[in-house]
Amino acid sequence: xxxxxxxxxxxxxxxxxxxxxxxxxxxxxxxxxxxxxxxxxxxxxxxxxxxxxxxxxxxxxxxxxxxxxxxxxxxxxxxxxxxxxxxxxxxxxxxxxxxxxxxxxxxxxxxxxxxxxxxxxxxxxxxxxxxxxxxxxxxxxxxxxxxxxxxxxxxxxxxxxxxxxxxxxxxxxxxxxxxxxxxxxxxxxxxxxxxxxxxxxxxxxxxxxxxxxxxxxxxxxxxxxxxxxxxxxxxxxxxxxxxxxxxxxxxxxxxxxxxxxxxxxxxxxxxxxxxxxxxxxxxxxxxxxxxxxxxxxxxxxxxxxxxxxxxxxxxxxxxxxxx
Amino acid sequence: xxxxxxxxxxxxxxxxxxxxxxxxxxxxxxxxxxxxxxxxxxxxxxxxxxxxxxxxxxxxxxxxxxxxxxxxxxxxxxxxxxxxxxxxxxxxxxxxxxxxxxxxxxxxxxxxxxxxxxxxxxxxxxxxxxxxxxxxxxxxxxxxxxxxxxxxxxxxxxxxxxxxxxxxxxxxxxxxxxxxxxxxxxxxxxxxxxxxxxxxxxxxxxxxxxxxxxxxxxxxxxxxxxxxxxxxxxxxxxxxxxxxxxxxxxxxxxxxxxxxxxxxxxxxxx
Numbered sequence: 001x002x003x004x005x006x007x008x009x010x011x012x013x014x015x016x017x018x019x020x021x022x023x024x025x026x027x028x029x030x031x032x033x034x035x036x037x038x039x040x041x042x043x044x045x046x047x048x049x050x051x052x053x054x055x056x057x058x059x060x061x062x063x064x065x066x067x068x069x070x071x072x073x074x075x076x077x078x079x080x081x082x083x084x085x086x087x088x089x090x091x092x093x094x095x096x097x098x099x100x101x102x103x104x105x106x107x108x109x110x111x112x113x114x115x116x117x118x119x120x121x122x123x124x125x126x127x128x129x130x131x132x133x134x135x136x137x138x139x140x141x142x143x144x145x146x147x148x149x150x151x152x153x154x155x156x157x158x159x160x161x162x163x164x165x166x167x168x169x170x171x172x173x174x175x176x177x178x179x180x181x182x183x184x185x186x187x188x189x190x191x192x193x194x195x196x197x198x199x200x201x202x203x204x205x206x207x208x209x210x211x212x213x214x215x216x217x218x219x220x221x222x223x224x225x226x227x228x229x230x231x232x233x234x235x236x237x238x239x240x241x242x243x244x245x246x247x248x249x250x251x252x253x254x255x256x257x258x259x260x261x262x263x264x265x266x267x268x269x270x271x272x273x274x275x276x277x278x279x280x281x282x283x284x285x286x287x288x289x290x291x292x293x294x295x296x297x298x299x300x301x302x303x304x305x306x307x308x309x310x311x312x313x314x315x316x317x318x319x320x321x322x323x
Numbered sequence: 324x325x326x327x328x329x330x331x332x333x334x335x336x337x338x339x340x341x342x343x344x345x346x347x348x349x350x351x352x353x354x355x356x357x358x359x360x361x362x363x364x365x366x367x368x369x370x371x372x373x374x375x376x377x378x379x380x381x382x383x384x385x386x387x388x389x390x391x392x393x394x395x396x397x398x399x400x401x402x403x404x405x406x407x408x409x410x411x412x413x414x415x416x417x418x419x420x421x422x423x424x425x426x427x428x429x430x431x432x433x434x435x436x437x438x439x440x441x442x443x444x445x446x447x448x449x450x451x452x453x454x455x456x457x458x459x460x461x462x463x464x465x466x467x468x469x470x471x472x473x474x475x476x477x478x479x480x481x482x483x484x485x486x487x488x489x490x491x492x493x494x495x496x497x498x499x500x501x502x503x504x505x506x507x508x509x510x511x512x513x514x515x516x517x518x519x520x521x522x523x524x525x526x527x528x529x530x531x532x533x534x535x536x537x538x539x540x541x542x543x544x545x546x547x548x549x550x551x552x553x554x555x556x557x558x559x560x561x562x563x564x565x566x567x568x569x570x571x572x573x574x575x576x577x578x579x580x581x582x583x584x585x586x587x588x589x590x591x592x593x
Contacts, residue, residue: 012428012431012432015428015432016431016432016435016436018432019429019432019433019436020432020436020440023441023444024440024441024444027441027444027445027448028444028447028448030448137581141574141577141578141581142574144577145520145570145573145574145577146570146573147524147527147528147531147566147569147570147573148528149527149528149531149532149547150547150562150566150569150570153547153550153551153554153562153566154562154563154566156551156554157554157559157562161554161555250434252435253434253435253436253437253438254437254438254439256437256439257437257438257439257440260437260439261439261528261531261532264532265531265532265551275440275443276443276532276534278447279443279446279447279534280533280534282447282448284447287443287444287447291440291443291444294437294440295436295440298435298436298437299435302435
C-alpha cells in the first residue's frame with residue numbers, strides 16, 4: 001500500500017467533508033434571521049453582553065455568510081462545535097454521548113448483514129436453479145421495498161405489545177441498571193429491522209457475481225481437473241468478494257440514511273435520532289455537528305472498504321485500474 | 324415471455340393504485356378531514372370500510388387522498404431531479420476535459436453522502452408543505468441520473484452519426500437533445516424508475532417522523548405518524564393499510580424497474 005494512494009484517498013475524504021459542511025451550512029444559514037441566536041445556546045436572556053460578544057466574535061455572527069462559514073470551519077477544526085441551541089450544552093459532548101449507540105447499531109447490523117448475505121449469496125449462487133437461487137431475487141426486491149419504519153412498527157406490535165418479549169423503544173430500561181444485557185435487549189429489534197431490510201439486497205448482488213464466476217473457464221477447468229468443491233468455493237468467493245465490497249461501499253451512504261430513520265422510530269438514542277430531533281426544534285449548531293459526524297463516519301467506512309479492497313485485489317495493488 | 328407477463332402484472336397493479344388515488348374525489352366516502360368524535364377508532368366494517376383513526380376520520384378516504392399527495396410529490400420531485408441530472412451530467416459529459424473532472428469530483432463527493440442528510444438540512448429551514456417537500460427530494464435526488472447521463476454522453480458523442488451531424492453543421496442543442504439525450508433514454512428511464520421508489524421512501528419516512536409534509540395534508544407517511552400509538556391500543560388498521568399500500572407501490576415500481584433493466588441488458592448483449 002503506497003503512501004501516495006493513502007494520501008489520495010484521504011484527500012477525497014476531506015473533500016467530501018468539506019462539501020458536506022459547505023452545503024449544509026449554506027442551506028441552513030441562508031434563511032433569514034435563523035441562526036444567530038441559535039449559537040447563544042438558548043440562554044440569550046441569561047448571557048451577559050460580554051459573553052454574547054465573545055460567541056458572536058468566535059462564529060463571526062455579524063459578518064457576511066461566507067465569513068461566518070470560515071469562522072465556523074476554523075472553530076470546528078479546533079474542536080469547538082458550538083453550543084446546542086436548545087440544551088445549552090456543548091455540541092461536542094452531546095455528540096460524544098450519542099456516538100457509541102450509533103456505532104453499536106451500525107456495527108452489529110453491518111456484521112449480521114455481511115455474514116447473512118455472504119451465506120445466502122454463496123449458497124444460492126453455487127446452486128443454480130435451486131429454490132434458494134430462484135427465490136432470492138424476489139426476496140431481495142420484496143424486502144427492500146418495505147419501509148424500514150413500517151416493519152419496525154409491525155415488530156413493535158408483535159414482539160413488544162402482543163408477545164411482550166422485547167422492549168418497544170429506547171436504549172435502556174427506565175430505572176434499569178443500564179447494563180449490557182439490557183442494552184442488547186433494546187438493540188435486537190432495531191438491528192433486526194435494519195438487517196432484514198438490507199440483507200437481501202447484498203445477498204442478491206453476491207449471488208449474481210458468484211453465478212458469473214462459476215460460469216467462467218477457470219472454474220470449469222478446476223472442476224474438470226477434480227479440484228475439491230471446497231477449494232472451488234473458496235476461489236469463487238475470493239473473486240466475487242471484490243465487486244461485493246465495492247457494492248457495499250456504494251450503498252453505505254443510503255444504508256446510513258436508512259438507519260437514521262430506524263433510530264428515530266425506536267428512540268434509540270444515537271446520532272440519527274438526534275438529527276431528526278434537532279430538525280424539529282431547529283437547533284442549527286447541533287444539527288450541523290450531527291451532520292458532520294455522520295459524514296465523518298461514512299467517510300471513514302468508505303476508507304476502510306477501500307483499504308480492504310486494495311489489499312484483496314492484486315490488480316488494484318499493481319495500479320492497473322488506477323488508485 | 325414469462326417476464327413480460329410479470330411486467331404486465333406489476334404495471335397493472337401500479338396503474339390500479341394510481342387510478343384509485345387520482346379518482347380519490349369520486350371514490351372517497353367522506354371528506355378527508357371530517358372528524359367524527361363519536362366513532363373514533365372504529366374497526367373496519369360498516370360505515371367505514373377500513374375503519375377510522377384517533378379523530379374519527381375515515382381511513383379509506385384518507386388513504387386515497389394521501390396516496391395522491393405522496394405519489395404527486397414523488398413524481399414531481401423525480402421529474403425535477405431528472406432535469407437537474409440531465410443538465411449536470413450533460414454538461415460534464417459533453418464539455419469534457421477540465422470541467423468534467425471538477426464536476427465529477429464534486430459528484431463523487433455528493434454521492435458518498437447520505438442524501439437524507441441534505442434533506443434534513445433543508446427540512447430544518449423550510450418545512451413547507453407539498454411543494455417544499457417536492458423541491459427538497461428533487462434537488463437531493465439527481466446524483467445517479469447525472470452520472471448515467473455523463474457516461475452515456477461520453478459514449479455517444481464519438482459515434483459516427485454524431486460526428487456526421489456535426490459535420491453538416493447541426494446546431495449543438497439539436498445534437499444534444501436529438502442525438503445524445505434521445506439515445507441515452509433507455510438507461511435513464513430505468514434509473515428514473517428506481518428514483519421514483521426512492522422518492523416515495525423519503526416522503527413517507529420523513530412524514531412519518533413528523534418532519535415531512537405537515538399533518539394537515541394527509542399523505543401515506545403522516546397517516547402513519549400516530550400509528551405507533553394506535554397500535555399500542557390495538558387499532559392495527561390505522562398502521563397496516565397505509566403501510567401495505569406503500570409497500571405494494573414501491574414493490575411494483577421496483578419490479579417494473581427490474582424487468583426493464585433485464586430486458587435492456589438482454590437487448591444490449593444479444
